[in-house]
Amino acid sequence: MAEGSSRLTHLECTACGRRQNADELHTTCPACGKVLYARYDLDAVRRALPRDALPGREPSLWRYRELLPVRDANRIVTLGEGMTPLLPAPRLGAALGCSALWVKDEGVNPTGSFKARGQAVAVSRALELGARTLAIPSAGNAGGAMAAYAARAGVPAQVFMPRDVPPANAVECVLYGAHLHLVAGLIGDCGRLVRQGVAARGWFDLSTLREPYRQEGKKTMGYEIAEQLGWTLPDAVLYPTGGGTGIVGMWKAFEEMEQLGWIDGRRPKMISVQAAGCAPIVRAFERGERHAEPWRDAHTAASGLRVPAAIGDYLMLDAIRASGGTALAVSDEAMIADMRALAVEEGISAAPEGAATLAALRLLLARGVLAADERIVLFNTGAAWKYTDLVPMPELPVLDPDDPAALDGLATAG
Numbered sequence: 001m002a003e004g005s006s007r008l009t010h011l012e013c014t015a016c017g018r019r020q021n022a023d024e025l026h027t028t029c030p031a032c033g034k035v036l037y038a039r040y041d042l043d044a045v046r047r048a049l050p051r052d053a054l055p056g057r058e059p060s061l062w063r064y065r066e067l068l069p070v071r072d073a074n075r076i077v078t079l080g081e082g083m084t085p086l087l088p089a090p091r092l093g094a095a096l097g098c099s100a101l102w103v104k105d106e107g108v109n110p111t112g113s114f115k116a117r118g119q120a121v122a123v124s125r126a127l128e129l130g131a132r133t134l135a136i137p138s139a140g141n142a143g144g145a146m147a148a149y150a151a152r153a154g155v156p157a158q159v160f161m162p163r164d165v166p167p168a169n170a171v172e173c174v175l176y177g178a179h180l181h182l183v184a185g186l187i188g189d190c191g192r193l194v195r196q197g198v199a200a201r202g203w204f205d206l207s208t209l210r211e212p213y214r215q216e217g218k219k220t221m222g223y224e225i226a227e228q229l230g231w232t233l234p235d236a237v238l239y240p241t242g243g244g245t246g247i248v249g250m251w252k253a254f255e256e257m258e259q260l261g262w263i264d265g266r267r268p269k270m271i272s273v274q275a276a277g278c279a280p281i282v283r284a285f286e287r288g289e290r291h292a293e294p295w296r297d298a299h300t301a302a303s304g305l306r307v308p309a310a311i312g313d314y315l316m317l318d319a320i321r322a323s324g325g326t327a328l329a330v331s332d333e334a335m336i337a338d339m340r341a342l343a344v345e346e347g348i349s350a351a352p353e354g355a356a357t358l359a360a361l362r363l364l365l366a367r368g369v370l371a372a373d374e375r376i377v378l379f380n381t382g383a384a385w386k387y388t389d390l391v392p393m394p395e396l397p398v399l400d401p402d403d404p405a406a407l408d409g410l411a412t413a414g
Helices: 042-048 051-056 061-067 090-096 115-128 141-153 167-175 187-201 214-228 245-260 280-287 313-322 332-346 352-366 384-390
Strands: 008-013 036-040 086-088 100-105 134-137 157-162 179-183 236-240 269-275 326-330 375-380
Touching (some): 042 245, 061 214, 090 332, 134 187, 157 187, 179 187, 214 245, 236 245, 236 352, 245 269, 269 280, 269 313, 280 326, 352 375
Parallel strands (some): 134 157, 236 269
């Protein structure tokens, strides 16, 4: 086997445990319809890839290629995604009384969000297995990312989005040449139309957790925070949760790394953050349920959190509970205010989904759920430029450069 090749062995259903051939195109488990996981020969990975070999590799998620599903390196479709910065947040930490606070900034990925990770791996593997036209329902960022990677690969992309998606997301799809379809409904309605196209037109469905490989791209966030923190894990991870592949993928990564001997058995508390107007995982967690009922009348300014039902609900809830974590919802007003706090205090461009984790941290500290001396990582999953409509612009004077008094009376410091 070539150096750096994938050690993928098979697919395994997360519900019924049945195995499937990993070298055939699959969506969900054909037996029960639940989520499939990619499995690897971890003994072979351990021999081929000692963790101290990683610093010499490329600074992208493909540095972990033995643990990713693409067999032929020539089939990788990449825009340089992954290995995003884990930024200390000293000013916010001091204001909150936190001694060790970081922000994992996924907004610097290609297409401005963490969705680039999942799409890079899913598109690469789907095309390697023979898919010809890709289709996706999206609340925003996933559609733009899929459009970009489809363009990079030179294949058609069909993107279905709610008609009130943030304009930047729709423009992004058009820019990359995707076939964009706006839908009078939510992401679930978009998903129904995609599945109709799959049945009638032979598209391949890249919906969240309805194929096995998007979470493989997302799991690399877990590998990265371990590597960036010297092969230790933080005490708590706060993650904005819509479809849930971030939490699901990272939990899978922690399991793999422990089996590889790269980390010990200590895991962070996984904390799911949702919007008050769409919080099915929070409700299910509070009720002690393993599956989340669809949320009616879902509404939030954070389009990535407007996911009324998630196929991987049981995987998210299992990870949250097994880690000793929790789930909570925050208001749109709080997350929008914390977009500005992250920008002004730390220079981080955060979408409302990412800023929701800071709003949640404030609540968790006030309630005593998290302690100020714990090591805490907030995930900013996207860049603020996707939501310029949420940032109010003051009415600014226009200066005359020829006026000697142009700077008189300006409200400036320094």
